[in-house]
Structures are given as structure tokens and as C-alpha cells.
Amino acid sequence: MQIVQMKGGTTTPKALATQMGVSQATITGLVDKLVKEGMVNRAQSSMDRRQINVVLSEKGEATLDRAPDALQQRFVREFERLEDWEQAQLLSSLERVAAMLDARDIDASPVLTVGALDHDKRAN
Known part of the structure; x- marks a missing residue:
């Protein structure tokens, strides 16, 4: 979502995959989850009808x-x-x-999902 925000609130899945260094399949899974949570939307490009953009929603903007x-x-x-x-x-x-x-061939999307990380497990 931060990458989408840095790119003006809209970008392509391919651009996300390239910048994050992951596959487009991984991006599809992540975007699916973010759409489900209402953080981003998919929208048809105004320049190329074949292209779908990932667009940051108001809820996503507020979360960021x-x-x-x-x-x-x-x-x-x-x-x-x-x-x-x-x-x-x-x-x-x-x-x-x-x-x-x-x-x-392991999907990295579970590692890249939104959520709290427990950095110091030794403290328990």
C-alpha cells in the first residue's frame, strides 16, 4: 500500500511486483486480500483498457x-x-x-501480509 501511495495512489500490479521483487502471482494474492479488506480497489486504466490498476482507497489512505x-x-x-x-x-x-x-516456488505473500510482527520472542 505504501508503494501505491508513493506512486500517486495508483499503479499496476507489474510495477508493484518489480519494486517489491516478488512474482506477479504473489502480488495478485496480496491485492486480493487488500481488496477484501477495503484498502485498495482494482480499476481499469483510462489509457489502456486491457490494463488493471491498483488504486488506494480512502480506508487504505487513512490506514497508511x-x-x-x-x-x-x-x-x-x-x-x-x-x-x-x-x-x-x-x-x-x-x-x-x-x-x-x-x-x-514458495509463495512469499504470507510473509508480506499486513499485521503485527512479534520481533522479540525471547522476551517471553
Whole structure:
């Protein structure tokens, strides 16, 4: 939702997938959940009838106004500051780990859903 907001309140699923570094299938699942919650809407593009845009709703805008910066967005900003060779090295390493775990086709959307994260489980 923050990416949609940064892009003026509307963007394409492809642009979201590219910026987040996930598949379009993952974005479809996330957008489905956000539509169901009333946070975003799907709308036909005024420039290309074949294209569907993800549009931030009033409820989504209000939620973002109250929300802290998402961890993933911080990661994206810092990742984009890295040199090209550093980005390539990190991606290569992560792809290697995913291959070692046979996890290339795992859907990341459960990890990327909205909700509180319990960062310090050791405190219990």
C-alpha cells in the first residue's frame, strides 16, 4: 500500500511486483486480500483498457496515515542504495539459499501480509 501511495495512489500490479521483487502471482494474492479488506480497489486504466490498476482507497489512505514505515520498504530503500555489484551479489546469494532449501516456488505473500510482527520472542 505504501508503494501505491508513493506512486500517486495508483499503479499496476507489474510495477508493484518489480519494486517489491516478488512474482506477479504473489502480488495478485496480496491485492486480493487488500481488496477484501477495503484498502485498495482494482480499476481499469483510462489509457489502456486491457490494463488493471491498483488504486488506494480512502480506508487504505487513512490506514497508511496511522501506520509506521514498513520493514520491507526500508529494505527496498537501502537495497536501492547499494552498488549494482552488491545488489547482484546479494540476489545471487539469496537465490542460492532458496535453491538449497528447494524454496524457489514458495509463495512469499504470507510473509508480506499486513499485521503485527512479534520481533522479540525471547522476551517471553
